Amino acid sequence: MPANPTAAILLIGDEILSGRTQDTNGNYLAKQLTEQGIDLCEIRVVSDDAPEIIAAVNALRGRYDHVFTSGGIGPTHDDITADAIAAAFGVGIDVREDARAMLASHYDDPDKKLNKMRLRMARIPDGAELIANPVSKAPGFRLENVYVMAGVPVVFVAMVEAILPGLAGGAPKQSVTVRYDHPEGDIAAALAELAARFPDVSVGSYPFDGPRGYGTNLVARSSDPARLIQIEAALKQLCEK
Amino acid sequence: MPANPTAAILLIGDEILSGRTQDTNGNYLAKQLTEQGIDLCEIRVVSDDAPEIIAAVNALRGRYDHVFTSGGIGPTHDDITADAIAAAFGVGIDVREDARAMLASHYDDPDKKLNKMRLRMARIPDGAELIANPVSKAPGFRLENVYVMAGVPVVFVAMVEAILPGLAGGAPKQSVTVRYDHPEGDIAAALAELAARFPDVSVGSYPFDGPRGYGTNLVARSSDPARLIQIEAALKQLCEK
Numbered sequence: 001m002p003a004n005p006t007a008a009i010l011l012i013g014d015e016i017l018s019g020r021t022q023d024t025n026g027n028y029l030a031k032q033l034t035e036q037g038i039d040l041c042e043i044r045v046v047s048d049d050a051p052e053i054i055a056a057v058n059a060l061r062g063r064y065d066h067v068f069t070s071g072g073i074g075p076t077h078d079d080i081t082a083d084a085i086a087a088a089f090g091v092g093i094d095v096r097e098d099a100r101a102m103l104a105s106h107y108d109d110p111d112k113k114l115n116k117m118r119l120r121m122a123r124i125p126d127g128a129e130l131i132a133n134p135v136s137k138a139p140g141f142r143l144e145n146v147y148v149m150a151g152v153p154v155v156f157v158a159m160v161e162a163i164l165p166g167l168a169g170g171a172p173k174q175s176v177t178v179r180y181d182h183p184e185g186d187i188a189a190a191l192a193e194l195a196a197r198f199p200d201v202s203v204g205s206y207p208f209d210g211p212r213g214y215g216t217n218l219v220a221r222s223s224d225p226a227r228l229i230q231i232e233a234a235l236k237q238l239c240e241k
Numbered sequence: 242m243p244a245n246p247t248a249a250i251l252l253i254g255d256e257i258l259s260g261r262t263q264d265t266n267g268n269y270l271a272k273q274l275t276e277q278g279i280d281l282c283e284i285r286v287v288s289d290d291a292p293e294i295i296a297a298v299n300a301l302r303g304r305y306d307h308v309f310t311s312g313g314i315g316p317t318h319d320d321i322t323a324d325a326i327a328a329a330f331g332v333g334i335d336v337r338e339d340a341r342a343m344l345a346s347h348y349d350d351p352d353k354k355l356n357k358m359r360l361r362m363a364r365i366p367d368g369a370e371l372i373a374n375p376v377s378k379a380p381g382f383r384l385e386n387v388y389v390m391a392g393v394p395v396v397f398v399a400m401v402e403a404i405l406p407g408l409a410g411g412a413p414k415q416s417v418t419v420r421y422d423h424p425e426g427d428i429a430a431a432l433a434e435l436a437a438r439f440p441d442v443s444v445g446s447y448p449f450d451g452p453r454g455y456g457t458n459l460v461a462r463s464s465d466p467a468r469l470i471q472i473e474a475a476l477k478q479l480c481e482k
Contacts (some may be wrong), residue, residue, distance in 0.1 A: 019281075025258055030260030116430060182316075186356075188316045207315065221255075
């Protein structure tokens with residue numbers, strides 16, 4: 001079985017680093033990539049600072065098959081992602097006519113004009129392909145293996161939905177979860193032995209302590225459904241001992 | 242005014258990258274650091290893989306004043322953070338008596354024994370200082386500028402509470418938020434001019450679209466309360482135009 005494509009997510013925004021905003025875009029995209037059989041290997045959050053964005057994009061795009069960014073493509077002075085991406089690739093950037101046309105159709109109201117700042121959202125690095133934004137029109141873009149998308153969650157989700165069908169996936173990793181009603185330390189030795197017997201399956205142990213009591217979720221992940229059926233049975237047997 | 246100390250957070254765990262778990266530790270610690278006047282510059286999420294953890298720790302500890310890690314210090318086979326940290330620093334690691342004693346006091350119940358796997362949680366890299374865990378006793382540790390803490394949120398929070406008083410902070414950044422009841426593109430040009438007049442204040446624009454309508458939060462951040470009062474007045478004036 002060929003290895004799955006790899007990916008990283010780069011979240012751009014001071015508001016995440018200050019703690020003002022709890023990011024949800026990363027978790028949403030992580031789930032989508034898992035379903036599609038693309039292995040998400042890393043998430044990074046950096047500030048609205050051009051050298052930081054450029055360094056992170058260049059580190060990640062050289063290492064993974066796909067890089068997905070979120071944030072910093074709006075009309076205000078702190079939206080610097082498109083320029084930073086162009087700089088990372090060493091290409092030019094300017095207002096592009098097809099992007100301007102998308103904005104013009106949205107901002108044709110006398111009360112909501114396509115002013116100079118909004119036109120910043122039509123600045124697209126040379127050689128990029130637009131990503132449709134069905135919510136508020138201002139497009140994202142793809143440059144080589146880097147997908148540049150909005151930070152506003154409803155727009156981010158719409159852009160991800162637009163690009164996912166075009167991404168070659170691998171064998172989706174599925175998971176089975178077996179609940180163990182005791183602390184993980186009680187089962188750790190037996191679990192390690194079991195994990196060693198299934199070297200092709202990723203086995204994780206996640207203790208929880210919530211309103212429905214405490215215990216441990218034993219989670220096995222694999223892209224081979226037959227192996228998951230086998231390990232689920234083995235995990236259940238372990239928990240009954 | 243001297244620059245604030247800098248920091249990075251490193252979250253370790255396949256369960257975050259698979260999308261199974263929505264991380265909350267990063268956001269919690271981000272808020273605490275902001276209040277303490279420590280500038281959080283980067284968050285990374287990597288998988289439960291020793292070379293990945295080692296590379297990330299070494300990249301971050303060389304660059305920032307403090308690095309805070311979360312995850313991978315439990316008793317099961319997939320808990321490899323302590324060994325990875327020792328490898329990153331090139332120091333030895335073994336069961337330490339003071340850590341073992343903490344565990345022994347917790348696991349003195351015949352039904353909840355300090356077995357061989359649980360004893361893994363007393364493995365501490367040479368030269369580290371323990372971080373108390375008032376919840377479930379298994380300690381975290383600090384090695385130079387790297388603070389290694391649990392992934393389970395209730396334990397992570399307790400460990401952060403234990404270390405925060407000992408961290409030298411800078412001037413805490415405070416923020417003011419002014420709500421603008423229109424799309425951010427309407428105010429973007431005026432906002433850019435205002436931001437240029439306050440180069441010492443960080444000014445962000447965050448559009449929202451929720452149950453209480455849509456609009457834009459204009460957020461100014463500074464460690465100088467007098468400047469925040471000035472810019473808040475200027476932002477309100479801008480919004481009334």
